[in-house]
Each structure stands twice: as structure tokens, then as C-alpha cells.
Amino acid sequence: MEFEQVIKGRFSARKYTTQSIEPEKLNAVLEAWRLAPTAKNIQPIKIYVVKSEEWLAKVDKASRCRYWAPTVLIVCGDKESAFERNGHSTYEVDASIVATHMLLEATNQWLGNIWIDLFDRGVIREEFDIPENLVPVCLLPMGYQAEDCPISPLHYERKNLNDIVEER
Numbered sequence: 001m002e003f004e005q006v007i008k009g010r011f012s013a014r015k016y017t018t019q020s021i022e023p024e025k026l027n028a029v030l031e032a033w034r035l036a037p038t039a040k041n042i043q044p045i046k047i048y049v050v051k052s053e054e055w056l057a058k059v060d061k062a063s064r065c066r067y068w069a070p071t072v073l074i075v076c077g078d079k080e081s082a083f084e085r086n087g088h089s090t091y092e093v094d095a096s097i098v099a100t101h102m103l104l105e106a107t108n109q110w111l112g113n114i115w116i117d118l119f120d121r122g123v124i125r126e127e128f129d130i131p132e133n134l135v136p137v138c139l140l141p142m143g144y145q146a147e148d149c150p151i152s153p154l155h156y157e158r159k160n161l162n163d164i165v166e167e168r
Ligand SMILES: Cc1cc2nc3c(=O)[nH]c(=O)nc-3n(C[C@H](O)[C@H](O)[C@H](O)COP(=O)(O)O)c2cc1C
Pocket: 010, 011, 012, 013, 065, 114, 115, 116, 117, 118, 119, 152, 154, 155, 156
């Protein structure tokens, strides 16, 4: 895809088919994380790639927002190793950049995708036995979107640049 098509074509997909993601496409998505910028290039991120029914059921315990996607990436930031100054750690920013890179690459691979914040972090931590230093930042369900996958009206509600940019 052209970059412009990726940016303009991405939307939050909320209905998927059961078709699994080809390994090379998933690798391309994960490679987009490997090449993403992080503060001081510390790369304080760990991703859990969830594909099996058994483990997807554990994701479902934590969130009602998987939307039947066959793959979910759990993006975690490492609060202990991330860059920190004056008590401010960049782990959440780093994880968000990484997640965004992966969503855009998923779109580039013609895969539907969505960012999920609505999940119980405690349940995810417990079910996946996530160590204390890692903080689950977001879930990224992805896969082939269903033919009748809706696009939320919210997708089209865009502010005007004049209202959100100020030149000085
Ligand atoms: C930080 C963040 C958290 C989000 N959490 C959820 C969520 O928990 N459930 C959901 O269905 N969509 C979630 N979304 C998707 C947004 O609702 C969606 O991006 C927004 O409405 C714009 O629509 P679009 O992505 O289709 O352009 C989230 C998006 C972001 C960036």
C-alpha cells in the first residue's frame, strides 16, 4: 500500500473472520515494532502474541473488546528499564509508539486492527503471569475483517486543522 492509503484507509475494525494471519504478515507487523523509535532506543517493550483458543479465552476474561479477532497482541512497557528523568518514565509513550507502528503495518498488510484500552489489567497480568516490571498498555486485536465489519461513525468525526493547530 502507499503510505497515504495506509493513513487514510486505517479504521478500528470491530468484526473479524476466523481466518488466521499468515506468519509472514504477522512477522511484518512485529518487525514494525522492532524498528519503531523508543526513548534512548532502550526498546523497553514486550509483546505477547496470542493466537490459540486457550489463550484467547484468557484475553476474553479481561475484555469484551476482542471482536472475534484470531490474534491479539498484548503490548507491555517495561517500567524498570524504560528511560526515566525527574520521575517520569517513557514506558507508556514507547509502548504507544510501538503499538501505532504495528497497527499501521497491519493496515499495510490489509489486516483489520484496533487499539483496545478497555481491559482489566489485573486479569491480564494474572492470566498471562506477567512480571511486575511489565505494564500491559494496550491490546491490539487484528486479523481479516468480516465483510460486514462496521466502521464507527466516530471514525469520520475529524476536527479541522485550524482548530487543533496553532502557528506562532
Ligand atoms: C488509546 C485508545 C484506546 C481505545 N480503546 C478502545 C476500546 O477499548 N474499545 C474500542 O472498541 N475501541 C477503542 N479504541 C478505538 C477508538 O474508539 C477509535 O480509534 C476512534 O473512535 C477513532 O475511530 P477510528 O480508529 O476508526 O478512526 C481506542 C483507541 C485508542 C487510540
